[in-house]
Amino acid sequence: MSTLTTKPEKTKVAKPSDPNRPHMYGMIAEFETPAQIIKAAEKVRAEGYKWWDCCTPFPVHGLDKAMGIRQTILPIIVFFMGMSGTLTAFVLQAFTNATDWSIWAMVWVTGYPYLISGKPLLSTPAFIPVMFELTILFSALTTVGLMFAFNGLPQLYHPLFRSKRFRRASDDRFFVVIEARDPRYFKARTSEFLESLDPVAVEEVED
Amino acid sequence: MTSINLEPGMNRPIVDNTADEPGVRQPLVLNMDRFNQVTQQVCQVAEARRTPMAWYICFALGLGLLGILGFCVLYLIVTGVGVWGLNNPVMWAYDITNFVFWVGIGHAGTLISAILFLFRQKWRTGINRFAEAMTIFAVICAGLFPGIHVGRVWVVYWLFPLPNQMEMWPQFRSPLLWDVFAVGTYFTVSLLFWFTGLVPDLATMRDRAKGKIQQIVYGAFALGWRGSNRHWHRYERAYLLLAALSTPLVLSVHSVVSFDFATSQLPGWHTTIFPPYFVAGAVFSGFAMVVTLAVPAREIFGLKNLITLRHLDNMNKVILVTGCMVGYAYAMEFFIAWYSGAIYEKFAFLNRAFGQYWWAYFIMVSCNVITPQLFWFKALRTSIPIMFILSLFVNVGMWFERFVIIVSSLANDFLPSSWDVFTPTWVDIGTFFGSFGLFMVLFLLFCRFVPMVAIAEVKAIMPQADPHFGEDHDEHHGEEHAHTSQGEATS
Numbered sequence: 001m002s003t004l005t006t007k008p009e010k011t012k013v014a015k016p017s018d019p020n021r022p023h024m025y026g027m028i029a030e031f032e033t034p035a036q037i038i039k040a041a042e043k044v045r046a047e048g049y050k051w052w053d054c055c056t057p058f059p060v061h062g063l064d065k066a067m068g069i070r071q072t073i074l075p076i077i078v079f080f081m082g083m084s085g086t087l088t089a090f091v092l093q094a095f096t097n098a099t100d101w102s103i104w105a106m107v108w109v110t111g112y113p114y115l116i117s118g119k120p121l122l123s124t125p126a127f128i129p130v131m132f133e134l135t136i137l138f139s140a141l142t143t144v145g146l147m148f149a150f151n152g153l154p155q156l157y158h159p160l161f162r163s164k165r166f167r168r169a170s171d172d173r174f175f176v177v178i179e180a181r182d183p184r185y186f187k188a189r190t191s192e193f194l195e196s197l198d199p200v201a202v203e204e205v206e207d
Numbered sequence: 208m209t210s211i212n213l214e215p216g217m218n219r220p221i222v223d224n225t226a227d228e229p230g231v232r233q234p235l236v237l238n239m240d241r242f243n244q245v246t247q248q249v250c251q252v253a254e255a256r257r258t259p260m261a262w263y264i265c266f267a268l269g270l271g272l273l274g275i276l277g278f279c280v281l282y283l284i285v286t287g288v289g290v291w292g293l294n295n296p297v298m299w300a301y302d303i304t305n306f307v308f309w310v311g312i313g314h315a316g317t318l319i320s321a322i323l324f325l326f327r328q329k330w331r332t333g334i335n336r337f338a339e340a341m342t343i344f345a346v347i348c349a350g351l352f353p354g355i356h357v358g359r360v361w362v363v364y365w366l367f368p369l370p371n372q373m374e375m376w377p378q379f380r381s382p383l384l385w386d387v388f389a390v391g392t393y394f395t396v397s398l399l400f401w402f403t404g405l406v407p408d409l410a411t412m413r414d415r416a417k418g419k420i421q422q423i424v425y426g427a428f429a430l431g432w433r434g435s436n437r438h439w440h441r442y443e444r445a446y447l448l449l450a451a452l453s454t455p456l457v458l459s460v461h462s463v464v465s466f467d468f469a470t471s472q473l474p475g476w477h478t479t480i481f482p483p484y485f486v487a488g489a490v491f492s493g494f495a496m497v498v499t500l501a502v503p504a505r506e507i508f509g510l511k512n513l514i515t516l517r518h519l520d521n522m523n524k525v526i527l528v529t530g531c532m533v534g535y536a537y538a539m540e541f542f543i544a545w546y547s548g549a550i551y552e553k554f555a556f557l558n559r560a561f562g563q564y565w566w567a568y569f570i571m572v573s574c575n576v577i578t579p580q581l582f583w584f585k586a587l588r589t590s591i592p593i594m595f596i597l598s599l600f601v602n603v604g605m606w607f608e609r610f611v612i613i614v615s616s617l618a619n620d621f622l623p624s625s626w627d628v629f630t631p632t633w634v635d636i637g638t639f640f641g642s643f644g645l646f647m648v649l650f651l652l653f654c655r656f657v658p659m660v661a662i663a664e665v666k667a668i669m670p671q672a673d674p675h676f677g678e679d680h681d682e683h684h685g686e687e688h689a690h691t692s693q694g695e696a697t698s
Contacts, residue, residue: 035677053435058666059663060674061667062674067437074441074444075444096368110374112374119380129466134392137391137395140392140399144399144402153438169434170410170414171243171246172242
């Protein structure tokens with residue numbers, strides 16, 4: 001966690017060179033405005049880095065495009081989970097109210113053919129409200145659950161939290177993060193590159 | 208910036224952003240040009256060492272009422288529903304009135320968080336967080352009433368399709384069961400929506416926390432959010448999906464609540480207009496409650512720069528619109544009763560206005576139809592004391608609307624020989640006022656410990672958040688105020 005002001009070395013540094021040096025997570029560069037982070041992101045992407053990210057206090061408009069983030073498949077999964085909610089609700093209602101079958105669902109359960117006001121046992125129109133509600137319920141649970149799961153959250157510890165500077169990522173500063181596992185990551189070269197983006201500061205973060 | 212006036216206690220001028228000038232986008236965040244100022248202003252409420260005196264007073268009142276609620280509910284459970292004033296024709300009274308009242312209040316929160324989001328109404332960001340909190344707490348209060356009015360609360364699990372030793376299932380053709388699913392889904396989805404919105408702000412609280420306990424608690428709830436743009440990408444998708452899912456959901460919830468009445472054959476209940484009429488009424492009462500809460504909250508916690516007069520003005524406009532819809536529905540009910548030619552229908556509505564509950568009917572009409580009409584005038588719409596009083600009137604009126612619909616229809620049905628009068632007992636009244644205690648306690652705890660305004664969302668609508676901000680202007684520090692008034696924010 002030291003701010004790099006040293007001149008970049010000319011020779012390539014082999015990564016696990018010094019056993020006394022702690023393993024590094026990567027390098028962060030701090031920016032002040034959304035416009036700067038977008039410009040920086042475009043350059044990092046053009047430079048060919050793969051394991052990198054931008055951390056911002058709010059979603060910056062246009063940053064997805066600048067970073068080349070591909071559309072998430074979340075909505076497609078949510079659609080199918082929603083449909084399975086519809087189906088679940090229909091099967092549940094039809095089974096419990098319109099059949100006398102016994103099935104094993106963790107325990108033995110038996111349907112009960114309710115005869116209400118002489119109406120048909122399988123009165124589908126009356127089942128629509130619950131089908132609708134379970135569609136929404138399944139979809140919403142999938143949306144939130146998978147969004148966090150795809151993001152790898154909850155993950156209460158992260159190397160970036162070691163950096164005091166990085167705390168402003170949730171306040172008013174915008175960060176480019178390049179991870180050490182990136183094949184193009186070399187301490188000297190990466191820090192020189194990040195300095196060239198005109199950030200407020202560049203800092204290496206320990207793992 | 209049409210005029211500037213100084214308010215006592217505020218060093219910086221309060222900008223009047225309520226004017227609608229063609230071509231000018233009014234600022235939604237006043238007197239702030241740095242993101243840090245938003246963080247600072249919202250977080251200081253939760254971080255403050257000293258809690259405002261007004262908070263303690265309200266909390267004590269809330270706890271007192273909550274105690275009354277606890278006592279009344281306990282008394283009901285150990286004694287039986289006979290302690291309420293229910294009688295043979297009037298089997299539903301305060302319990303279901305309160306249920307519909309509280310569920311209705313919740314609707315404004317979802318409208319603000321979901322429907323206004325889909326319509327890209329950026330002003331929602333100032334109020335959505337606490338309006339959503341209001342939704343959740345209101346639905347908790349609502350859920351209490353059907354739970355206790357079943358009488359034998361220890362068998363309340365019969366509401367759910369759970370395998371049991373009697374081999375009995377709920378009857379899925381009953382609107383009452385649809386209600387269980389609708390309100391249950393509504394509560395779950397509202398909670399998810401609220402929590403999803405909260406995560407980035409809890410991360411902000413975590414990163415600012417000084418004490419170990421705060422760090423751990425906020426940190427745990429923030430789930431390790433670090434503002435990664437790859438995360439934000441999925442987050443924004445998910446948020447949009449939740450908004451798109453909540454929009455039909457919120458319309459369905461009060462429609463299903465209205466089915467409890469509309470699918471029965473009781474004159475006064477058996478009406479096709481009920482679903483849209485209930486939804487409009489729900490939004491109407493909910494917005495009134497948001498105004499009732501927002502006015503003191505922005506005062507006590509100093510959030511006037513974020514919850515501006517324009518936000519309140521916009522909400523009052525929604526109250527005016529939905530108030531007109533409700534008034535139209537009242538008139539249409541009468542027209543249909545007359546047009547149907549059914550004597551029971553005609554009687555039910557004449558009885559509502561001139562029968563034994565005429566006083567309730569006239570409280571309802573004067574509060575819900577006449578009161579909101581005052582909001583046609585901008586001076587009244589932007590006056591803090593007037594909007595506060597009018598919002599209270601609307602709250603009262605909407606409670607009486609449900610009372611009138613439920614009780615007057617039941618008390619005088621088809622057979623005059625079975626008519627009766629409903630009189631509430633002290634347990635009825637105590638439970639009703641006690642539910643406000645539950646609501647107040649939850650809401651005050653939320654105000655004290657959770658960021659009351661969606662910090663990340665407010666930052667994102669500031670003109671400074673636009674990557675093209677300041678490209679055509681020079682960015683000298685003194686001129687940034689001019690940018691604020693010409694910036695991106697729309698109403």
